[in-house]
Amino acid sequence: MEDQVPSSNIPGRPTEQQPVQPTITAEQLQEMKRMALENAIRQQQAMQQQQAPVFNREPEVVYVRRNLTIAELLLVIALSCGIVTGIQAAWNFTTDILPRIEIREK
Numbered sequence: 001m002e003d004q005v006p007s008s009n010i011p012g013r014p015t016e017q018q019p020v021q022p023t024i025t026a027e028q029l030q031e032m033k034r035m036a037l038e039n040a041i042r043q044q045q046a047m048q049q050q051q052a053p054v055f056n057r058e059p060e061v062v063y064v065r066r067n068l069t070i071a072e073l074l075l076v077i078a079l080s081c082g083i084v085t086g087i088q089a090a091w092n093f094t095t096d097i098l099p100r101i102e103i104r105e106k
Contacts, residue, residue, distance in 0.1 A: 024032075068076070
């Protein structure tokens with residue numbers, strides 16, 4: 001037992017452990033921040049794509065009410081006047097002219 005070395009005194013290692021502080025330059029720190037930001041953005045986009053529900057619905061049809069243009073108003077007036085005049089002419093033809101027509105036999 002006497003030849004055993006106590007565990008606290010391992011040969012080749014110092015008895016006191018000094019904390020090792022890595023040296024990071026400002027450029028390395030900026031690069032680490034940039035990489036972390038890119039990774040966070042990629043993760044957020046991946047989560048949004050997974051959570052986004054897929055909607056296959058018909059597009060909404062929206063009807064917009066608008067006033068008539070001057071050309072449309074003139075067209076409506078012309079059509080209505082033509083229809084009224086046509087009805088009056090047809091009535092006049094059927095009541096006045098048709099009874100005057102005589103059919104003669106030889």
